[in-house]
Amino acid sequence: MMGIQDMNKVRRLWAEDRVAIGAHVKIPTPALVLAAAEAGCAFVRFDLYHWPYNQQTLEALTNAARSASISPWVRCRNDANEITRSLQMGVEGFMIPCVGSAEEARHAAKALSACAGSERPILACAIENSSGLNNFDEIIAVKEVDIISTGPSDLAFALGISDRWDPRVRRLYDEVLAKGLAAGKQIYMTGQSNPESVQRLKGWVERGLRVINIEEEYHIETRSYRPLIEELRRGSATDTSTGESGRHVMKNRLGNEQTVVGMALSFTPPATVDVASLMAPDFVLFENAFDETGQETLENLIRAAVSHNIVPWAKCENDPYQIMRTLDLGATALTVLNVNSKEAALQCIRSAWFPPCGDREANRPYRTQHIPAAAYGEWSRQHTFIACEISDQKGLLNALQIADTDGVDAIVVDVRRLKAGMNVLRDLADYLQPLGKHLMVEGWPEPGLLRMQAELGAKLIVLGPERDKIAATFSQMVSELSGIRIALPLGL
Numbered sequence: 110m111m112g113i114q115d116m117n118k119v120r121r122l123w124a125e126d127r128v129a130i131g132a133h134v135k136i137p138t139p140a141l142v143l144a145a146a147e148a149g150c151a152f153v154r155f156d157l158y159h160w161p162y163n164q165q166t167l168e169a170l171t172n173a174a175r176s177a178s179i180s181p182w183v184r185c186r187n188d189a190n191e192i193t194r195s196l197q198m199g200v201e202g203f204m205i206p207c208v209g210s211a212e213e214a215r216h217a218a219k220a221l222s223a224c225a226g227s228e229r230p231i232l233a234c235a236i237e238n239s240s241g242l243n244n245f246d247e248i249i250a251v252k253e254v255d256i257i258s259t260g261p262s263d264l265a266f267a268l269g270i271s272d273r274w275d276p277r278v279r280r281l282y283d284e285v286l287a288k289g290l291a292a293g294k295q296i297y298m299t300g301q302s303n304p305e306s307v308q309r310l311k312g313w314v315e316r317g318l319r320v321i322n323i324e325e326e327y328h329i330e331t332r333s334y335r336p337l338i339e340e341l342r343r344g345s346a347t348d349t350s351t352g353e354s355g356r357h358v359m360k361n362r363l364g365n366e367q368t369v370v371g372m373a374l375s376f377t378p379p380a381t382v383d384v385a386s387l388m389a390p391d392f393v394l395f396e397n398a399f400d401e402t403g404q405e406t407l408e409n410l411i412r413a414a415v416s417h418n419i420v421p422w423a424k425c426e427n428d429p430y431q432i433m434r435t436l437d438l439g440a441t442a443l444t445v446l447n448v449n450s451k452e453a454a455l456q457c458i459r460s461a462w463f464p465p466c467g468d469r470e471a472n473r474p475y476r477t478q479h480i481p482a483a484a485y486g487e488w489s490r491q492h493t494f495i496a497c498e499i500s501d502q503k504g505l506l507n508a509l510q511i512a513d514t515d516g517v518d519a520i521v522v523d524v525r526r527l528k529a530g531m532n533v534l535r536d537l538a539d540y541l542q543p544l545g546k547h548l549m550v551e552g553w554p555e556p557g558l559l560r561m562q563a564e565l566g567a568k569l570i571v572l573g574p575e576r577d578k579i580a581a582t583f584s585q586m587v588s589e590l591s592g593i594r595i596a597l598p599l600g601l
Contacts, residue, residue, distance in 0.1 A: 117201045118151045118180045119231060123295065123319055128591045131182065132583055133299075133325040136384060137166045138376040139173035140576060141326060146177035148583035149591070154322060157185040157195075158206050160380075164194065171198045182231070187213055189220040196221070202231035204258065204297075209240030211247035218253035231255045233297055236285060237263035245285065249292040256320055257289035258297040290317045299324055300590065302332065302582045307589050314590070321590055327384040329582045330575055334388045337555070338370050341562060341570055357441065357492045359391060359420055360518065363547055363568055371422065373551065373573035377406050381575070382413035392420035392442055396574050399425035399435050411439040420494070427453055429468065432460040437472050441492055444521050448497035448511060449504035457497065458516035462490055496521045496549060505529070508537055512546040519569055525552035531564060538565040 119129040131152035132145035137160070145153050153174050155162060162170075167183070174181035182202030185191050192203060205217045214234050221230050233256035234248055235241075241248065242264075249257060261273040261282050270278055286296045297320040300310045310321055323329075362369050371392035372385045385393050393414050395402065402410075407423060414421035422442035425431040435443060445457040459467040463486040473485060480488050496519035497511050504511070505527075512520050520541060522529050529537075538548045547569040553561050555572065562570060 117228060117231075118178065119202065119320070120228070122151055126319075128314055128319050128321060130321045130323065130587050130591055131180075132323045134170065135160050135325050135327065136376050136380045137162055137170060137378050138381070139169055140376055141579065142170055142173040142179065143177055144576060144580040145583050146174070146179040148580060149587040150179060150323070150583060152180040152182050152202060154182040154184060154202070154204065157183050157191070159184075164198075167195070168198050171195075171200055175199050180231075184235075187217050187220075189216075189223070192217065192220040193223065196230065200230070202233065204233040204235060204256075206235045207237045207241065208234040208248060209238055210244045211251050214248050214251040214254050218251065221253070229253070233258050235259065235263075237267070239267045242267055242281075242285075245288065249289055249294055254294060256295045256297045257285070257292075259285045260299070286313070286318075287316070295320050297322065300586060302329055302586055307586070310590060323583060323586045326575075326579045327387065329579050330384055331387050333578050333582075334372065334572055334575075337558065337572065338388055338390060340559060341370050342368050357420075357494050359442065359494050359569075360491075362391070364545075366568065368562075368568050368570065371420070371571045372575065373571050374410075375574040375576045377402060377410065379409045379413035382410055382417065382419070385575070386417040386419060390419060390572075392422045392571075394422040394442075394444070394571055394573075395424065397424070398446060399423065399431045404434060404438060407435070407440075408438045415439065422494075424498075427457050427460075429456075429460040432457060433469050433472070436461060436469075436489075436493065442494040442496070444496045444498050446498045447500045447504075449499060449501055450507050451510040451514060454497055454511045454514040454517055458495065458514060461493060461495055462486070462516065466490065490516070494518050498523065500527055505533070505537070509540050509544075512541050512544055517546065519547040519549050521549045521551060523551040531561070534561075534565055538567070542566070 122129040129151040131154055132150045134141045134153045134155055142153050155167060155170055171181040180201045181199060182204060183195050183200050184204040184206060185195060187205045203221060208214055218232055221232055232254055234254050236245060236257065236259040259282060261278050264281050265273045265278045268278060289296045296318055298310060298313060298318060299322045300306050301324045359369050369391045371394050372388065372390045373394045373396050374381050374385060375396040382393055395410055411421040420442050421440050423435045423440040424444045424446060425435045427445050427448055448454050448457055460469060461467060463469050463471060495517055497517050498521040499505060499508055508520060511517060534550060541548050548565065549569040549571060550561065551571055561567065
């Protein structure tokens, strides 16, 4: 007989009459899985039904979950082959969408039992259409069904009602869940990171709710960052120019005393740029340096940014090859790391510019081939934004000389690496202002961003990385809903 310790994490929590809290992972990166595990989540759910996961990606995510002792779930079609492939990868929970009959529920259960191990995988049936509602009693009578799920939006569609908050929809939603509990099934609800949602979930926990999924990561980002970006831009005129002619769009906006706000992204799937675009940033800064990201991955991220008319900003070492390749891949803003002298600044500019002003080899992205070769060198200089990162005390001492180098547009200080307080940053901003150069501070705690902006007169601001906000929200939700308090590790 299987003991409690042999069960997967979710079943073990149920056996102890505790709440299993999970996280949606739609951006396909193991980093999100680990963030959920470190926050105390019991499971992560990958949406194969709507998002483009290939088998390699799913296997990597599943392996990350199992290595972190968190149960991997999928939302997938009621298809025996797809279920079997997922089972073979180690998936332990299955959410089947749009279940409309007991026969469909039994079909999923049969597919799960065909190659399951000693423990039966968890089967959740989502009631999302009129067929599911009409046959609900028969569906919940299928003994292999562990969880019943539904959602206000799906019920509204099923009822032909446009407003998911219509009282009739909310009433039916509560009735479906209550009936599922009465039939001895677990019910599944999604929680938002706001007090009203948390209180509602707590009420359902008292009624028997034992499975809660934290809202999708892009909702967390949008709710957190969009108001902050709007606040940081307040009082700054809007400029919708794209920079296709004239000069770099960020140079234009900063030159017109407009605030430029971007987001640092640590996840590497292009979908993370799609999510960032919902916040309408001026730029996205790829946190991982050139040699950490990989050229193909970086190019895909850059293409995603360009498709949303967002400036792609990359990082690399002060190495001629890395600078050339990063710009060749299409980055139009660049942080060159560890530039701590005038000589180092001159080297990075020579590596970024074409002859006769620099040493960069004559190559360029395909999408700039329409520009005449004779004009491309000057066009490239006008359309490339170069920032030099200062990483030690030597760099601080030489900051004025570095900033005064022709071609350097900004100085970057990452306060996670260089312990610089407000007084040091204020002095540095004062040095740069007469030169028409800008200071960008990375790693500044989000609650103090507005104060930092005001004290420094900052016009170039970066938020994030997004990983920190999502990880903190996961941890907060788990803490509030289950009483578990797990400290986030450094770096998350």
